[in-house]
Amino acid sequence: MDSERLKEILREKKKIEVHFHGTPVWIKKFDSCSQTALVHSILNPVHQMQVKVDDLKEV
Template identity: 40%
Template sequence: MNVNRAKEILLSDQEIAVHYHGIPVWIENIDETSSKSVVSERGIHSERQIVQINDLEETGEYYT
């Protein structure tokens, strides 16, 4: 995924499915300078991780 698409997903009113290495995650924050994002596992109050945005994958699905 690129930085611009990650920003669109973060700001979207829809809940767009994003995975990090096959795990569904929430994008919580984006650092454009480093091309990194803060994510947490969807559905679980897990610890936040800082990951490369290009490691995020949009699945094309929407959560309801």
Template identity: 40%
Template sequence: MDFNRVKEVLNSNQEIPVHYHGDPVWIESIEDTSSMALISNQGNHGEKQLVSIDALQEARKNNV
């Protein structure tokens, strides 16, 4: 994902699915100066990790 899209997702009132290495995650915050995002797994908000925003992928909903 790019930096601006990550900001949009973080500030959205809607839940927008995001994945990190195929796992669904929540974006907790972003660091403007380093292009890093603090994320947590959707199933375990206690474990957080700092990752590059380039590694995040917006999940697409299947309409099939």
């Protein structure tokens, strides 16, 4: 995914399905300096990860 699309998804009112290595995730915030996003698994919201935007896929 590119950073512009990630910013669009964060602004959307409706839910857009995004996966990180096949796992559905919720994007919490975007860091434009490092081109990473703070995400958590939809199945385990306690487990947060900082991941590269390029590793996120819109489904």
